[in-house]
Structures are given as C-alpha cells and as structure tokens.
Amino acid sequence: MIEAPKSVAEIESFITMLQVACENRDINDKLERLLSLPDEKRQTVVRAWVSDLLVGGAPKDFTAAIACLLDDAVAEKAYEVIFECRRAGKPL
16 A cells, blocks of 8 residues: 655655746746635636646646645745745755
8 A cells, every 4th residue: 555645745746846946937937826826716726737637647746746736835835935946046
C-alpha cells in the first residue's frame, strides 16, 4: 500500500512547480493570477483544471501539484513564495 504524503512539502512536483514559477516569469504570472483569486473562485478554477488534466491524461505528479492549490492555506503560502521570489528577483 502506498502511504499518502503528510504534507504538500512531501509532494516533489509541488515544490518543483514553485521553483519553476520563481525561475520563469510567464509561469509566475499565471500562478499569481490564479492564486490572487478569491478562495471559492480559485477552487472552482483548480477543480476544472484538475478535471481537464485527468481527462487529458496529464502526468499524475503534475495533476497532484495543481490539486494542492485547492487548499486555502497551501494556496496562500504558494502565493507568498512566488510573490517573494518575484520581489527578490531570484530563484527559491
């Protein structure tokens, strides 16, 4: 049996997504737009995106990384991380 991660910090693809967002302005901008939405709107967009990813056969690790953004606290922390790396002008 596969043990579920205890936190998003254990989901490597989520960490990688944040690192890419800090290194790539386009990805940073897209994530910032998503994460700046009100919680309910962000969750609706993320659910639709995850559904599209599942239907489209996207890699499971990428889909899991996006699904992490359903959680309000995780989304808030992700927003802080990408905002801070934009301000600092350097990667994580």
